[in-house]
Amino acid sequence: MAQRTTLTWINENPEILIQDKNPTHLSDLNYRPRKPHTKSRNACKNCKQRRIKCDEERPHCGQCLHRRVPCDIPTLEPTNFKSPPSRVPAPINDNESELLDHFTGASIEWIGSPECQRLMQKHARQLVLNAAYIRHAILSFSASHLASLHASQKKYAVAATFHYQRSLSLYSSYLRTSFNVADVNEIIGCSHLLMMLAFGTLCLGDSSDGFTWLRAMRGVPALWSTENLRAHMRNSIWHTVCNEAHGDAHEVFCSHTESNGEGSQISKSCAALKNLCNAQGGLATGAYQGPLQSLCQLMNLDNGRNKIGRYIFFIGSLPQSFLQLLERNDSKAVLIICYWCALFSQIDQWWITRSALVECQRLCTYLDTTFDPQIHDLLQFPASKCGYVTRNDTNIVRPMQDPASGLVSGGAEALAIEGDLVRAADFEARETERSRGTRACSNLI
Numbered sequence: 001m002a003q004r005t006t007l008t009w010i011n012e013n014p015e016i017l018i019q020d021k022n023p024t025h026l027s028d029l030n031y032r033p034r035k036p037h038t039k040s041r042n043a044c045k046n047c048k049q050r051r052i053k054c055d056e057e058r059p060h061c062g063q064c065l066h067r068r069v070p071c072d073i074p075t076l077e078p079t080n081f082k083s084p085p086s087r088v089p090a091p092i093n094d095n096e097s098e099l100l101d102h103f104t105g106a107s108i109e110w111i112g113s114p115e116c117q118r119l120m121q122k123h124a125r126q127l128v129l130n131a132a133y134i135r136h137a138i139l140s141f142s143a144s145h146l147a148s149l150h151a152s153q154k155k156y157a158v159a160a161t162f163h164y165q166r167s168l169s170l171y172s173s174y175l176r177t178s179f180n181v182a183d184v185n186e187i188i189g190c191s192h193l194l195m196m197l198a199f200g201t202l203c204l205g206d207s208s209d210g211f212t213w214l215r216a217m218r219g220v221p222a223l224w225s226t227e228n229l230r231a232h233m234r235n236s237i238w239h240t241v242c243n244e245a246h247g248d249a250h251e252v253f254c255s256h257t258e259s260n261g262e263g264s265q266i267s268k269s270c271a272a273l274k275n276l277c278n279a280q281g282g283l284a285t286g287a288y289q290g291p292l293q294s295l296c297q298l299m300n301l302d303n304g305r306n307k308i309g310r311y312i313f314f315i316g317s318l319p320q321s322f323l324q325l326l327e328r329n330d331s332k333a334v335l336i337i338c339y340w341c342a343l344f345s346q347i348d349q350w351w352i353t354r355s356a357l358v359e360c361q362r363l364c365t366y367l368d369t370t371f372d373p374q375i376h377d378l379l380q381f382p383a384s385k386c387g388y389v390t391r392n393d394t395n396i397v398r399p400m401q402d403p404a405s406g407l408v409s410g411g412a413e414a415l416a417i418e419g420d421l422v423r424a425a426d427f428e429a430r431e432t433e434r435s436r437g438t439r440a441c442s443n444l445i
Helices: 023-029 045-050 062-067 094-105 114-130 132-149 154-177 181-200 212-217 219-224 227-233 239-246 264-277 284-299 305-316 320-327 331-344 353-367 373-378 380-386 411-417 421-444
Strands: none
Touching: 045 062, 094 114, 094 132, 094 154, 114 132, 114 181, 114 239, 114 305, 132 154, 132 181, 154 181, 181 212, 181 219, 181 227, 212 219, 212 305, 219 227, 219 239, 219 305, 239 305, 264 284, 264 331, 264 373, 284 305, 284 320, 284 331, 305 331, 320 331, 331 353, 331 373, 331 380, 353 380, 373 380
């Protein structure tokens, strides 16, 4: 009869313990797992030489403090962290695909200067994958344009408002918590789109907000001048747009003097503006000088779409002293901005023309209530551009002045001038939400 034998199993993976009801044989393995530990990557030299754990505290580690010896722990370089939520794109649905196709495929000039539009359409599909905040900005801009073309289709207005608010929320959160200069393409691109959207809502929003639009438009030039971003702009896709906005360094300096040759009317207006701003002297004169110089240069340029960046840069270069004058509704400062709006309104683009006319009308109405004859004379130029009729014509029914703000709520009246009252009912449903978005954009910048 065969003798019964006992089989012994050999564990080829000793790190995997065998579960057994009678684990007495496991004691023979003499297995003891190693205690987990973290390695000191940035320890000081003293701790490394003594082979002891360094707590890596700065400027002196705990071990060196306890032993009362000098600590030579290295200094860590600052690290910029990216925002994980903005880097995880959600799949594009059918409605968003329609908006993205329109953004990249529309051949008319509608996204700023020709160079800006070329870059936007070329890189849009990559940008929407890089960051969620610029993705929603692109979709909102596209939906807003379609809403202006097809006012009867409410879906575009709804989509524009939704994506606009989402972009503002994500962009604001990113700038506060995860700002990274390496994302210069997404940062500048999103700010540019939000700026155009903020100005484009002037003809739809509440004009009692005063110069909220101006603060929103200052965001893009402010980013261009940021020291950290400026070093990365050279390798950015937007460097040509930035150079375009700063203009030609060899442009003729405006001396504000009159001439009898070609363009004498513009020269006379520039000279009259200078005389007005220097009439009383004092500290305020210096606040007018820079904006007046830039305005006269704009007046001597052609109003082509390739100059859009110059107009944006004008707003961004306004000094703080001039902005304080605007907040006090200083008539001379308001007149300079009124001239800017009159010039800007001559550029034919969907987000510019109507809004610039609305604002020019509002400012003309306010300035027409002043008692300064010089301002009344200078008001003829912007009034002729926006279709405003001065108070000398007694047959015109004028908008009411808001006593709280000092400026005029003239948005609806300017729409009447353009013959758009038939579409005013379509705008009312969007007016409240879009005006909120404009205020949120100004707070962001």
